[in-house]
Amino acid sequence: MTTAKAFTNEQYAKLGAVIDQKKDLRNPLIEILRIAQEIFGYLPVEVQEFVASRMNIPVSKVHGVVTFYNFFTMTPKGKHIINVCTGTACYVKGALRVIQMLTEQLNVGMGETTMDGLFTLSAVRCVGACSLAPVIVIGEDTFGRIEKSDQVKEIINRYS
Amino acid sequence: MKYYRSHILVGINEAAKQAGVDVFVNKLQDQISTAGLADEINVLETGPLAFFGRGICLTILPENVNYENVAIEDIVELVEEHLLKGRPVHRLMLDSAAQFKPKFNYDRRIVLKNSGIIDPESIDEYLGAGGYEAWEKALLNMQPADIVNEVKASGLRGRGGAGFPAGLKWSFTAPLNAEQKYVVVNADEGEPGTFKDRLIMEGDPHQLLEGIMICARAIGASMAYIYIRGEYKLCIARLEKAIKQCHAYGILGRNIFDSGFDLDIGIKIGAGAYVCGEETALIESLEGNRGNPRWKPPFPGVKGLWQYPTVVNNVETLANVPFIIKNGAAEYRQFGTDECTGTKVYTILGDVAYPGLCEVDMGATLRTVINEYGGGMKKGFKFKAALVGGAAGVILSDRMLDVKMDFVSLNQYAAVLGSGAILVMNEHQSIVDMLWSILRFFRHESCGKCSPCRIGTQHLYDLISKIRKGEGSMDDVEMLHTIALTMKQTSFCALGQSPIMAIASALDNFRDEFIAITKK
Ligand SMILES: Cc1cc2nc3c(=O)[nH]c(=O)nc-3n(C[C@H](O)[C@H](O)[C@H](O)COP(=O)(O)O)c2cc1C
Ligand code: SF4
Ligand code: FES
Numbered sequence: 313m314t315t316a317k318a319f320t321n322e323q324y325a326k327l328g329a330v331i332d333q334k335k336d337l338r339n340p341l342i343e344i345l346r347i348a349q350e351i352f353g354y355l356p357v358e359v360q361e362f363v364a365s366r367m368n369i370p371v372s373k374v375h376g377v378v379t380f381y382n383f384f385t386m387t388p389k390g391k392h393i394i395n396v397c398t399g400t401a402c403y404v405k406g407a408l409r410v411i412q413m414l415t416e417q418l419n420v421g422m423g424e425t426t427m428d429g430l431f432t433l434s435a436v437r438c439v440g441a442c443s444l445a446p447v448i449v450i451g452e453d454t455f456g457r458i459e460k461s462d463q464v465k466e467i468i469n470r471y472s
Numbered sequence: 473m474k475y476y477r478s479h480i481l482v483g484i485n486e487a488a489k490q491a492g493v494d495v496f497v498n499k500l501q502d503q504i505s506t507a508g509l510a511d512e513i514n515v516l517e518t519g520p521l522a523f524f525g526r527g528i529c530l531t532i533l534p535e536n537v538n539y540e541n542v543a544i545e546d547i548v549e550l551v552e553e554h555l556l557k558g559r560p561v562h563r564l565m566l567d568s569a570a571q572f573k574p575k576f577n578y579d580r581r582i583v584l585k586n587s588g589i590i591d592p593e594s595i596d597e598y599l600g601a602g603g604y605e606a607w608e609k610a611l612l613n614m615q616p617a618d619i620v621n622e623v624k625a626s627g628l629r630g631r632g633g634a635g636f637p638a639g640l641k642w643s644f645t646a647p648l649n650a651e652q653k654y655v656v657v658n659a660d661e662g663e664p665g666t667f668k669d670r671l672i673m674e675g676d677p678h679q680l681l682e683g684i685m686i687c688a689r690a691i692g693a694s695m696a697y698i699y700i701r702g703e704y705k706l707c708i709a710r711l712e713k714a715i716k717q718c719h720a721y722g723i724l725g726r727n728i729f730d731s732g733f734d735l736d737i738g739i740k741i742g743a744g745a746y747v748c749g750e751e752t753a754l755i756e757s758l759e760g761n762r763g764n765p766r767w768k769p770p771f772p773g774v775k776g777l778w779q780y781p782t783v784v785n786n787v788e789t790l791a792n793v794p795f796i797i798k799n800g801a802a803e804y805r806q807f808g809t810d811e812c813t814g815t816k817v818y819t820i821l822g823d824v825a826y827p828g829l830c831e832v833d834m835g836a837t838l839r840t841v842i843n844e845y846g847g848g849m850k851k852g853f854k855f856k857a858a859l860v861g862g863a864a865g866v867i868l869s870d871r872m873l874d875v876k877m878d879f880v881s882l883n884q885y886a887a888v889l890g891s892g893a894i895l896v897m898n899e900h901q902s903i904v905d906m907l908w909s910i911l912r913f914f915r916h917e918s919c920g921k922c923s924p925c926r927i928g929t930q931h932l933y934d935l936i937s938k939i940r941k942g943e944g945s946m947d948d949v950e951m952l953h954t955i956a957l958t959m960k961q962t963s964f965c966a967l968g969q970s971p972i973m974a975i976a977s978a979l980d981n982f983r984d985e986f987i988a989i990t991k992k
Contacts, residue, residue, distance in 0.1 A: 340760060341761075342760050346741075376761075376762050377762055380745060380763060381743035381745055381763075382745060398909075399665065400665050400909055400910065400913070401664065401665045401895055404897065404906065404909075436703075436744075437916075438664040438665060438666070439703050440666070440670045440701070440703065441667065442666075442821045442827070442893075443487070443827040455490060456487060
């Protein structure tokens with residue numbers, strides 16, 4: 313499901329304005345990419361090329377940064393990203409079981425997006441909520457002590 | 473200021489938010505008004521409380537009664553019984569639920585002394601608690617060299633992992649002539665199982681800011697950056713608010729207190745990579761690049777951000793500084809041991825009765841920390857092992873429960889205090905499995921700059937996966953050790969040098985488990 317969506321001129325114009333505004337700050341690349349990802353949802357090569365040429369820096373530099381940080385993604389994501397913490401504390405408390413419950417209920421594997429484009433399943437490192445382990449994070453919301461599949465179902469329903 | 477008969481502290485953290493604390497607080501206030509108590513009872517939303525309970529937690533002062541897992545349905549009873557009639561609701565009390573009285577060691581706290589007591593979003597409350605007195609003293613009554621000397625004399629060591637003496641670090645940067653210097657706060661907190669810095673920032677953001685200010689004055693920096701994980705949204709919001717308040721009060725900005733000293737503090741949000749916690753990688757990331765570590769020397773203290781002298785310190789390290797400046801090094805040395813002074817903030821996790829956070833004198837034993845602050849083992853479980861220090865830490869067995877938790881004593885087990893994460897495992901959990909999870913972490917977080925670590929972490933992961941499936945031999949187990957040792961000797965930065973600690977300690981303390989699984 314990675315067919316590139318056509319992006320609108322409006323999106324590019326918006327990003328262009330952001331870049332022009334920030335370009336003279338000292339190395340604002342990460343910040344600009346953050347905003348670009350907000351605008352486009354993800355950072356395919358064409359967006360990276362746009363950023364590079366507008367900032368007048370090599371594409372390789374942009375690509376290097378995009379691929380380095382977990383936050384950036386080059387494939388489109390679902391409306392909600394379900395981040396399962398696989399940090400040590402969550403792992404010990406059953407993160408793998410949580411992943412299993414999620415993959416069964418959503419019918420997708422890790423890193424994949426559901427057919428309806430609603431959810432992407434992904435793993436994150438410790439999110440610093442270990443006393444609630446095992447933890448999943450969706451957007452701004454943190455859910456802890458995920459032990460039963462009913463809990464998982466209820467959480468998914470909230471976002472469906 | 474209004475005088476209240478009683479204060480209800482509501483702990484606001486992720487757990488409470490999840491339990492719907494916002495609605496709860498509104499309802500509670502309504503009920504208090506309905507009961508006609510609005511002028512007598514103050515509801516205060518604060519950071520993490522002194523204990524870590526389930527769901528929404530409350531502390532009622534002055535009687536110091538702690539409630540956990542309070543629901544909206546309980547509000548009426550709580551107001552009627554406790555607030556009107558003065559009879560605590562036993563059913564909801566923390567102590568009766570778990571037969572465990574958490575330690576309220578506020579008299580032995582430095583970093584968390586305000587946490588759970590004042591409203592972290594109010595600068596007035598911080599000022600009321602004696603806040604920014606140290607900053608004023610440092611700025612108006614002390615020379616930069618005095619500050620550095622005081623911090624040196626305090627014996628404060630870095631709390632970010634390596635334990636480097638903070639005063640010594642500052643003393644390298646302070647005398648340098650440069651048109652610009654920086655303070656960078658390492659709030660990237662990436663060690664799995666660690667969230668002390670998050671709670672320090674959520675509970676008392678102004679104290680961190682004050683520590684930053686004093687450091688900036690000591691080394692002559694006019695700009696400071698807090699490099700913080702993007703996931704720490706509540707911290708970011710509170711810090712931003714706190715910085716704004718400081719500007720409004722003239723505590724930050726130009727010509728502070730008419731001293732001629734200028735300072736601003738900015739927040740930079742990380743984009744997620746464990747290696748960015750390494751100070752030179754963090755600087756690269758601040759400059760907008762991939763977070764690959766730089767070669768040291770030159771150290772950041774000489775050539776750091778944009779090649780200017782830069783002091784990088786951990787959140788907890790800086791949060792200790794106001795106390796030292798305000799009360800003097802001698803007072804600070806009353807805490808901890810001679811060699812390792814002060815306190816340490818730990819996060820205790822896993823199979824203990826009360827997972828959470830505590831602040832304890834340096835040199836307390838692991839047993840004390842687990843039993844007295846974590847409430848001991850969870851009912852029905854036996855202690856097997858503790859992973860101390862996160863992924864870059866060591867796995868200790870029950871024979872080591874009496875080790876003193878400080879930088880020097882832990883050396884005896886080739887262990888480190890690291891980030892202060894203590895993950896307790898029960899007798900049913902597998903050390904091999906734990907090691908697998910750690911090595912998978914390193915494989916994922918290796919930045920790929922140098923080959924020993926890039927290739928080594930992959931090999932370690934492949935080997936441990938094979939062993940975990942029961943398909944490995946003892947030769948494979950030995951190979952784990954050999955590879956990790958080579959990585960320790962040849963890796964470019966401390967990330968690649970770390971896996972040996974978990975591997976060696978697992979093999980030393982739990983060799984039987986490896987023998988058993990390879991025999992299958
Ligand atoms: C891979 C790696 C990750 C690190 N992560 C952190 C971190 O999350 N927070 C931190 O304060 N220090 C971290 N450090 C240590 C820093 O490099 C540095 O020593 C520390 O920020 C210095 O501050 P301190 O002297 O106050 O401890 C890390 C080091 C390495 C090698
Ligand atoms: S040791 Fe690992 S993390 Fe450090 S520079 Fe080498 S590859 Fe990168
Ligand atoms: S390990 Fe999952 S939140 Fe820390």
